[in-house]
Amino acid sequence: MNKDLKITLESLVARYNTTAFMDNDPVLFPRCFLGKTKQDIEIAAFLASTIAWGNRKQIMNGCRKMLFDIMDGKPYDFVMQHKWEQIDPECSIHRTFFGRDLAYMCKGLHSIFIESYSFEYVFIQSGCNVWKGFETLREMFAKANGGKYSKHLSNPTPNRHKGGSACKRLNLMLRWLCRQDGIVDLGIWHELTPDKLMTPLDVHVARVGRELGLITRQGNDRKTVEELTRNLAVFDPKDPCRYDFALFGIGESQKHVKR
Template sequence: MQLKLKKAELKTFLDEKVQLYNHPKFIESDPIQIPHQFSKKEDIEIAGFLTATIAWGNRKSIINNAKRMMKLLDHSPFEFVMQHQDSDLEALQPFVHRTFNGDDFMQFIKSLKHIYAEHDGLEAVFAKYAQKTSLQQSIHAFKTLFFEQPHLERTKKHVSDPLKNSAAKRINMYLRWMVRNDNAGVDFGIWKSLSPSQLSCPLDVHSGNVARKLGLLKRKQNDAKALAELDKNLRQLDPNDPVKYDFALFGLGVFEGF
């Protein structure tokens, strides 16, 4: 069942939902609460990246396991990443969230150290490879650099690649957190070298189903082609901040069963 709205009506409807859900109350039930525990830029971006990496499945278990991750990193993620010895990594071995296990967690810490030590940090990598209206090339380049060092083959599946037709939902969500300054205290907006106009909507089952009902998306699979279609339509509603509509699509799907 598709809801038929004219473009102006659709924009008004979705803008109202953004106002409703892009609100500090949203943090209480969302994984974004984990990076909100920190104030230092590098702590926020590492906590956010690790949390977004395990953000699939039950939201309560995502939040609980992300809290466990932070505890294992002594609540100082950047310091742990940069100063850890191999022996410190053994404490991460028992960690598991669905198919992300202790081996993956240890690899991520080593790869993050490599990104900061050799490539000037997370923001610098995404900014270096950004295109004018897209960060999908940046995500691909980031994955390549992240796994430059010796690594377990199994761990690569935990970083999506849009150039292999993935919608890369989790990493697009992470980029929204870092780049978008919503003036509402939800998204951080700490990556000043990138613009919200370059972001893509985190496309998952909920946002995809709602987008189809609203006529924003025709493609049936939630893949990179669907993301490009959704991005194009959201940019017509707001070219400067297209992914603010993630709050509307997510809220309608999860909280309103739209």
């Protein structure tokens, strides 16, 4: 173990894993539903993470528009009462994510909640393997939408042309829902434990990971996520994803503030 690197990572986690972190981060939105139903939190986490790319201010505006302007602060009722049928398909929410995309997600969520009390069911049925869970999720959403797949739900399955998506946004959602740090992440799921999680990988985390020698691969795909998480697990095998804060923190200090 590289003790100097561990000290660096731990100090950065302490600096960035704070309540101040939430001010401009989409994790703020699922946290708005603490004290309400578990399903409200799950839906908010899923939708907020789904649009978590690009300009942070725009992400926050898009989350607010979905969860409060459109869903009136009642996402579970909105989904289960089919209110998504009234969404303007051309409504702009965040960059390439429109009203029709939100309706697609709501149909998938409705299908899941008809079958189970919790969104976590998808991952439990997949043996608490996050990649299998993402594959199952993608198939369930497609089935609920007449066999149509969404570009906003990444495909983690490798093929001869691609190594499988890093699924950054879905992994970010799982970090929020599974980690129980009592500070930023919500930790409302208990079957899918933190040691099973994969690190959310964006271009900045990948760059920092390579600078620190935690990543040797060139592409930012599923295998790279697995390599990074495996190397972070050397420092904390029970919760390797908590170092996501440290990698983000380095990027932040270098003025790379997009997630």
